Amino acid sequence: MLKIRGLEAWYGASHVLQKIDLDVARGEIVCLIGRNGAGKTTTLKSVAGLIDKVGGSVEFEGEELLGLPAHVRFHRGLAYVPEERRIVPGLDVRENLRLGLIASPLKKRETQAIREASMIFPRLAERITQSAITLSGGEQQMLAIARALISQPKLIMLDEPSEGIMPVLVDEMFELFGKLKSQGATILLVEQNVELALAIADRAYIIDQGAIVHHATAAALLADAEIQEKYCAV
Amino acid sequence: MAGLTLQLLGLQLFTGVALGALYVLLAVGLSLIFGMLTVVNFAHGAFYMLGAYVGMWLLMHGVNFWLALALAPLAVGLLGLAVERTLIRPLYGRGIDYPLLLTFGLSYIIVEGVRVVFGNTGYPVDTPEILQGAVNIGVGYFPLYRLFVIAATAVILLALWLFLERTSFGLIVRAGARDPQIVRILGVDVARVWLIVFGLGTALAALAGVLAAPLQGVIPEMGGPILAEAFVVTVVGGMGSLVGAVLAGLLVGVVVSMTSLFAPEMSRVAIFALMAVVLLIKPQGFFGRAGLMS
Numbered sequence: 286m287l288k289i290r291g292l293e294a295w296y297g298a299s300h301v302l303q304k305i306d307l308d309v310a311r312g313e314i315v316c317l318i319g320r321n322g323a324g325k326t327t328t329l330k331s332v333a334g335l336i337d338k339v340g341g342s343v344e345f346e347g348e349e350l351l352g353l354p355a356h357v358r359f360h361r362g363l364a365y366v367p368e369e370r371r372i373v374p375g376l377d378v379r380e381n382l383r384l385g386l387i388a389s390p391l392k393k394r395e396t397q398a399i400r401e402a403s404m405i406f407p408r409l410a411e412r413i414t415q416s417a418i419t420l421s422g423g424e425q426q427m428l429a430i431a432r433a434l435i436s437q438p439k440l441i442m443l444d445e446p447s448e449g450i451m452p453v454l455v456d457e458m459f460e461l462f463g464k465l466k467s468q469g470a471t472i473l474l475v476e477q478n479v480e481l482a483l484a485i486a487d488r489a490y491i492i493d494q495g496a497i498v499h500h501a502t503a504a505a506l507l508a509d510a511e512i513q514e515k516y517c518a519v
Numbered sequence: 520m521a522g523l524t525l526q527l528l529g530l531q532l533f534t535g536v537a538l539g540a541l542y543v544l545l546a547v548g549l550s551l552i553f554g555m556l557t558v559v560n561f562a563h564g565a566f567y568m569l570g571a572y573v574g575m576w577l578l579m580h581g582v583n584f585w586l587a588l589a590l591a592p593l594a595v596g597l598l599g600l601a602v603e604r605t606l607i608r609p610l611y612g613r614g615i616d617y618p619l620l621l622t623f624g625l626s627y628i629i630v631e632g633v634r635v636v637f638g639n640t641g642y643p644v645d646t647p648e649i650l651q652g653a654v655n656i657g658v659g660y661f662p663l664y665r666l667f668v669i670a671a672t673a674v675i676l677l678a679l680w681l682f683l684e685r686t687s688f689g690l691i692v693r694a695g696a697r698d699p700q701i702v703r704i705l706g707v708d709v710a711r712v713w714l715i716v717f718g719l720g721t722a723l724a725a726l727a728g729v730l731a732a733p734l735q736g737v738i739p740e741m742g743g744p745i746l747a748e749a750f751v752v753t754v755v756g757g758m759g760s761l762v763g764a765v766l767a768g769l770l771v772g773v774v775v776s777m778t779s780l781f782a783p784e785m786s787r788v789a790i791f792a793l794m795a796v797v798l799l800i801k802p803q804g805f806f807g808r809a810g811l812m813s
């Protein structure tokens with residue numbers, strides 16, 4: 286479904302990604318792991334269309350994405366939950382969810398979709414009229430995830446969803462990812478919480494200094510303490 | 520005597536609110552444009568002046584006032600769309616000073632253009648007949664037309680509020696002002712939103728111009744002073760804040776009209792003194808958000 290070949294990215298003159306190759310097949314959870322500053326966020330942003338200077342190729346369902354503006358990539362079925370600035374501060378929970386549908390053809394059934402989305406995380410349903418900025422970090426992350434799911438994307442990219450979040454909420458979140466997978470969702474997941482991520486993933490790529498240095502099934506990686514030690518220790 | 524003074528103050532207060540209404544219309548547009556596009560629009564005063572001239576031209580050609588009130592903002596708003604699309608858009612992502620300098624230059628071009636077409640001297644503009652005269656507002660007789668300016672501004676603000684709070688496009692505007700990246704990844708073509716917001720802002724400036732024309736006539740330089748005042752209003756209210764623009768606009772209007780009652784030559788100084796005091800106490804203005812400029 287997603288086929289990344291020789292992806293490169295620059296911030297100004299600094300060359301951050303060097304020829305990344307990565308595949309995600311339909312129905313798979315693929316995990317991208319690596320140390321701080323390895324280039325995980327930059328990889329997702331390049332796919333989402335938020336990096337100006339990129340090279341190589343990113344094919345999504347057989348069509349090239351590079352060169353398309355970010356909003357067009359959304360319409361191709363790509364959802365991206367960023368690492369930071371996940372929610373819009375001035376809006377309440379419902380308005381944040383509405384934003385997820387604002388450009389989508391599903392907008393017609395907005396009320397129903399918002400009800401469904403807020404059911405994914407009951408905490409959101411309870412806080413539907415609350416200002417989003419007053420939610421806890423974990424609740425904000427749930428809101429961002431629900432907002433991404435509401436448009437029924439074909440591929441969801443999540444950037445460190447468990448970062449800075451209470452363990453109880455992390456469990457709830459990973460339970461959801463498992464459930465989404467059983468319903469056939471396709472997920473590209475960036476996580477520092479390696480064990481948790483590998484437990485639900487099919488395959489994983491390890492990125493270091495902007496290059497993919499290892500690639501294996503999740504099970505194999507989970508068993509490989511040496512590789513984990515080498516590339517995933519923070 | 521005391522009663523008379525109170526009456527005078529009351530009337531002057533209303534005069535200030537009417538003046539403030541014009542500031543509000545200008546400042547709301549400035550604030551919207553700055554909040555969304557991070558463009559400090561130095562051509563805003565020129566669009567205001569252009570609105571007044573287009574309105575006057577229409578009235579001169581027998582178009583009735585109500586139609587002119589709608590057509591002039593429409594025409595200037597369309598010009599605003601063209602300006603954003605062709606001149607400002609290429610400058611996004613280059614820092615705040617590029618569009619600032621561009622609009623600064625553009626304002627000179629517009630003013631010169633009007634001088635070429637209409638001449639250097641100004642024209643008076645008649646108050647429409649049914650809005651002539653004065654009505655008793657409790658504290659005394661107040662010009663009906665000024666009352667109309669206040670009411671028209673209130674209606675526009677209400678419409679704008681409904682537009683922002685109740686429509687999908689309004690939601691996009693509110694979200695995009697906080698975080699353009701999020702609306703982009705949710706499938707919104709932000710460039711189109713910026714275009715429309717710029718057009719809307721210039722149309723509001725032009726509307727203020729048409730409304731002001733019967734009060735003070737038209738003259739090519741009319742946009743300069745009021746732009747400075749509108750900037751004070753946005754700074755006092757907080758850059759990017761609409762509620763701030765409304766409250767500060769009315770406040771500045773009242774401060775100007777009260778000062779001119781006692782010391783006319785001090786009225787412009789008073790505005791800037793007000794701004795200095797507000798900035799000392801609250802550097803972001805009444806409702807400003809920290810870090811908007813960074």
Ligand SMILES: Nc1ncnc2c1ncn2[C@@H]1O[C@H](COP(=O)(O)OP(=O)(O)OP(=O)(O)O)[C@@H](O)[C@H]1O
Pocket residue numbers: 296299301319320321322323324325326327328368
């Ligand atoms: N806006 C930017 N401008 C310049 N350099 C940047 C920018 N964003 C990231 N970088 C650099 O690019 C490299 C990769 O950053 P990236 O954010 O992709 O890493 P990451 O793997 O997501 O790290 P983390 O685990 O900390 O989120 C880092 O060296 C970082 O310093």
Ligand SMILES: [Mg+2]
Pocket residue numbers: 325326327368444
């Ligand atoms: Mg990151």
